Amino acid sequence: MKSKLCSREQIINLFKDGQSIAIGGFARCGIPHNLIQCVLDSGVRHLTLICNDTGEGGDGIGRLIHSRQVDKVIVSHIGTNPETVKLFQAGEIEVELNPQGTLAERIRCGGMGLGGVLTKTGLGTIVQNRRQTITVDGQTYILEPALKADVSLTRARRTDPIGNLAYHGTCQNFNPLVVTNGSVSIVEADFHLELNELTIDEIMTPGVFVDMILEQGALYGC
Amino acid sequence: MKSKLCSREQIINLFKDGQSIAIGGFARCGIPHNLIQCVLDSGVRHLTLICNDTGEGGDGIGRLIHSRQVDKVIVSHIGTNPETVKLFQAGEIEVELNPQGTLAERIRCGGMGLGGVLTKTGLGTIVQNRRQTITVDGQTYILEPALKADVSLTRARRTDPIGNLAYHGTCQNFNPLVVTNGSVSIVEADFHLELNELTIDEIMTPGVFVDMILEQGALYGC
Amino acid sequence: MDAKNFIAKRVAKYFEPGDVVNLGIGIPTLSAQYAAETVLFHGENGIIGVGDLAKGLLFVESFCNASGEEIVPAVGASICSSATSFGIVRGGRLAATVLGALEVSEFGDLANWATPKRAFGMGGAMDLVVGAKKVIVAMEHCTKDGLPKIRKECTFPYTGLRCVNHIVTELCVFDVGEKGLLLRELAPGKTIEDVAAKTDAPFEVADDLGIIGA
Amino acid sequence: MDAKNFIAKRVAKYFEPGDVVNLGIGIPTLSAQYAAETVLFHGENGIIGVGDLAKGLLFVESFCNASGEEIVPAVGASICSSATSFGIVRGGRLAATVLGALEVSEFGDLANWATPKRAFGMGGAMDLVVGAKKVIVAMEHCTKDGLPKIRKECTFPYTGLRCVNHIVTELCVFDVGEKGLLLRELAPGKTIEDVAAKTDAPFEVADDLGIIGA
Numbered sequence: 001m002k003s004k005l006c007s008r009e010q011i012i013n014l015f016k017d018g019q020s021i022a023i024g025g026f027a028r029c030g031i032p033h034n035l036i037q038c039v040l041d042s043g044v045r046h047l048t049l050i051c052n053d054t055g056e057g058g059d060g061i062g063r064l065i066h067s068r069q070v071d072k073v074i075v076s077h078i079g080t081n082p083e084t085v086k087l088f089q090a091g092e093i094e095v096e097l098n099p100q101g102t103l104a105e106r107i108r109c110g111g112m113g114l115g116g117v118l119t120k121t122g123l124g125t126i127v128q129n130r131r132q133t134i135t136v137d138g139q140t141y142i143l144e145p146a147l148k149a150d151v152s153l154t155r156a157r158r159t160d161p162i163g164n165l166a167y168h169g170t171c172q173n174f175n176p177l178v179v180t181n182g183s184v185s186i187v188e189a190d191f192h193l194e195l196n197e198l199t200i201d202e203i204m205t206p207g208v209f210v211d212m213i214l215e216q217g218a219l220y221g222c
Numbered sequence: 223m224k225s226k227l228c229s230r231e232q233i234i235n236l237f238k239d240g241q242s243i244a245i246g247g248f249a250r251c252g253i254p255h256n257l258i259q260c261v262l263d264s265g266v267r268h269l270t271l272i273c274n275d276t277g278e279g280g281d282g283i284g285r286l287i288h289s290r291q292v293d294k295v296i297v298s299h300i301g302t303n304p305e306t307v308k309l310f311q312a313g314e315i316e317v318e319l320n321p322q323g324t325l326a327e328r329i330r331c332g333g334m335g336l337g338g339v340l341t342k343t344g345l346g347t348i349v350q351n352r353r354q355t356i357t358v359d360g361q362t363y364i365l366e367p368a369l370k371a372d373v374s375l376t377r378a379r380r381t382d383p384i385g386n387l388a389y390h391g392t393c394q395n396f397n398p399l400v401v402t403n404g405s406v407s408i409v410e411a412d413f414h415l416e417l418n419e420l421t422i423d424e425i426m427t428p429g430v431f432v433d434m435i436l437e438q439g440a441l442y443g444c
Numbered sequence: 445m446d447a448k449n450f451i452a453k454r455v456a457k458y459f460e461p462g463d464v465v466n467l468g469i470g471i472p473t474l475s476a477q478y479a480a481e482t483v484l485f486h487g488e489n490g491i492i493g494v495g496d497l498a499k500g501l502l503f504v505e506s507f508c509n510a511s512g513e514e515i516v517p518a519v520g521a522s523i524c525s526s527a528t529s530f531g532i533v534r535g536g537r538l539a540a541t542v543l544g545a546l547e548v549s550e551f552g553d554l555a556n557w558a559t560p561k562r563a564f565g566m567g568g569a570m571d572l573v574v575g576a577k578k579v580i581v582a583m584e585h586c587t588k589d590g591l592p593k594i595r596k597e598c599t600f601p602y603t604g605l606r607c608v609n610h611i612v613t614e615l616c617v618f619d620v621g622e623k624g625l626l627l628r629e630l631a632p633g634k635t636i637e638d639v640a641a642k643t644d645a646p647f648e649v650a651d652d653l654g655i656i657g658a
Numbered sequence: 659m660d661a662k663n664f665i666a667k668r669v670a671k672y673f674e675p676g677d678v679v680n681l682g683i684g685i686p687t688l689s690a691q692y693a694a695e696t697v698l699f700h701g702e703n704g705i706i707g708v709g710d711l712a713k714g715l716l717f718v719e720s721f722c723n724a725s726g727e728e729i730v731p732a733v734g735a736s737i738c739s740s741a742t743s744f745g746i747v748r749g750g751r752l753a754a755t756v757l758g759a760l761e762v763s764e765f766g767d768l769a770n771w772a773t774p775k776r777a778f779g780m781g782g783a784m785d786l787v788v789g790a791k792k793v794i795v796a797m798e799h800c801t802k803d804g805l806p807k808i809r810k811e812c813t814f815p816y817t818g819l820r821c822v823n824h825i826v827t828e829l830c831v832f833d834v835g836e837k838g839l840l841l842r843e844l845a846p847g848k849t850i851e852d853v854a855a856k857t858d859a860p861f862e863v864a865d866d867l868g869i870i871g872a
């Protein structure tokens with residue numbers, strides 16, 4: 001096997017202005033804090049973020065909002081972060097709101113090589129206005145297209161050197177979807193295990209989805 | 223909690239002529255042998271099966287082919303079962319062939335309450351001829367509609383009394399998809415555990431997808 | 445018992461043993477404490493079996509509810525990804541979802557996530573009202589300014605159309621169906637006229653009109 | 659070395675350390691034994707890391723390859739559902755897929771799952787040729803009756819259109835691109851004319867035409 005462990009510097013060098021970045025986590029739970037620090041340190045701008053929410057103020061994903069590195073967010077809500085709301089109302093950040101289950105499926109589609117899914121969620125609402133509707137067997141659905149990010153940032157509980165991953169508790173949330181999505185998929189893990197230390201049935205994400213793993217170090221602000 | 227354990231008789235009584243039944247397993251691996259025995263014992267006919275394959279002769283899912291209880295199969299191949307091939311060539315069984323990855327997604331869609339997915343698999347082949355094509359962002363996809371079964375039969379390695387499930391090895395295959403699909407979802411498990419004996423991170427399928435669990439007994443022909 | 449708990453207690457009567465139910469924030473969440481022990485609560489973040497708020501060593505990042513509060517998983521709880529979590533929702537595996545509302549129409553259209561000035565995200569609400577077997581609105585009957593929230597038509601952005609099955613307020617219980625509103629129960633001491641005065645839509649009255657809590 | 663192993667050995671040169679690769683039955687499967695140790699083999703049934711055939715206590719139902727044969731998982735192996743297994747495929751995470759063929763067209767159309775008389779299922783082949791980064795056909799150059807399998811057009815039902823990147827036979831190696839076939843390597847002792855005589859389509863010859871195994 002080839003180890004996928006990478007230094008902070010290798011990862012920081014990968015970010016570019018204008019990229020789309022999918023980020024796992026939900027509220028304060030399962031956020032890849034160290035990889036977010038790498039984005040901050042890279043200083044890149046004009047990013048599009050794909051994530052459930054923008055955190056609660058200046059913590060977690062909210063740090064990238066406060067640092068003004070983000071032009072657009074594709075999320076299910078921004079209500080928990082006053083800074084995002086302020087920038088949105090000032091017209092300084094673009095916000096695309098998605099039903100949460102739809103957002104999850106769109107991220108999954110991008111990772112699974114699918115073009116989109118049909119859902120009844122959002123029929124008759126503003127969500128329908130921006131989409132094609134399709135009728136199958138007499139039932140009407142909204143066609144929700146796949147989302148595909150340039151880079152994805154995932155937090156797992158445990159990893160081995162080739163990126164076989166296990167999650168813990170509700171830190172799972174969007175992480176197993178996000179990890180499949182990015183053209184470059186980067187992972188941080190709370191614990192680094194040896195090869196074959198994870199039993200085969202514990203592995204929730206096969207390492208084939210992972211390109212780079214942030215080498216172990218002090219965890220930021222968990 | 224309410225236990226979902228049911229007797230063989232309760233399960234046998236649930237099958238009806240003309241039902242569609244989704245069945246987990248792949249080749250000889252992860253087949254719900256005991257639930258298949260229940261279908262045999264029920265004597266119901268004119269079934270539609272949704273499963274990867276029809277087994278290898280008179281074993282596993284092949285038993286339902288040999289018993290002539292099946293009018294139609296929705297599968298990725300029948301080549302491993304000479305009996306299915308013989309009935310197909312004689313026009314005595316209808317066979318709908320699906321690309322394997324497409325079949326998996328169609329079963330998942332039915333379980334996840336989605337109407338279908340867009341895939342490039344099968345473009346330019348006979349698979350495209352029977353489907354609608356859709357263009358998204360200049361890319362052409364086949365629209366593959368959801369499959370939804372009346373009943374689904376799943377084999378898990380371990381269950382608790384409310385149907386929280388864990389799988390083992392390549393016996394996983396279609397089982398975690400099939401278990402979500404049926405309007406009535408029935409499970410058999412190799413091992414029956416007490417409530418909370420599965421640690422929360424081991425659970426691969428939440429019990430909310432499971433309606434009935436075959437009570438423990440001698441396993442058929444594993 | 446205050447109005448909020450009065451509503452929450454009535455809502456909990458819709459839950460059957462073994463049900464899996466999603467509760468929105470506010471009054472809906474209060475209904476958990478009046479539910480049978482065997483009801484499991486679903487969180488959008490992928491937990492089936494949200495338990496009590498956590499304390500001490502159990503207060504950890506790894507177990508949160510959909511509001512991001514640290515909780516203890518209930519007995520029998522399981523956890524899944526956000527995709528599977530909403531597969532449970534859209535797949536019809538929730539016995540009920542209980543939500544607050546800004547407005548409900550007489551045919552069960554729901555507006556609960558945005559006003560013309562504030563549209564900060566629907567979260568999981570649009571999925572929940574499409575997928576859950578029973579959609580229950582639990583709310584105070586009128587706005588803080590005393591205006592009716594049950595109306596002929598909604599004026600705020602929709603969460604879903606014709607999706608609400610029951611409305612529970614401090615005044616009454618409505619069933620909502622294809623024919624519109626049916627008054628099923630009154631709060632103790634309240635009259636049909638009290639409800640009519642605060643409801644901006646016509647309604648039928650059930651033959652067996654009951655009293656909440658009776 | 660027989661023709662099949664000769665082909666399989668050449669195919670394995672397409673694999674890089676750390677690659678995840680899917681091998682079809684027959685000649686493709688043989689290529690595993692010539693691959694670098696760090697290549698992992700993907701099975702459609704949801705295993706990444708198919709190892710040797712199992713014996714003794716390791717011969718169990720719970721670990722099979724996509725042909726249903728009992729195997730030992732390789733070091734670093736993982737297992738997933740059939741949906742995720744094909745997510746790996748369509749999502750572009752396979753470095754290569756190696757398949758047999760009934761016919762390949764000069765522009766890389768592939769027919770490998772059916773004849774007009776036998777159409778018993780495409781299994782995962784249609785997904786594999788759409789998703790894998792490199793699609794490699796490994797086959798004997800002609801049919802058992804000596805007829806060319808590389809043709810201007812396929813006559814059998816398609817697996818995919820313009821999907822094949824490389825063809826490896828006992829005679830030669832072709833690259834397949836938008837301009838058609840490019841002869842890259844010859845088997846030792848074979849000539850361009852030998853290939854032309856058994857190929858029912860035009861081809862270009864690479865400036866740096868090589869010898870297989872050299």
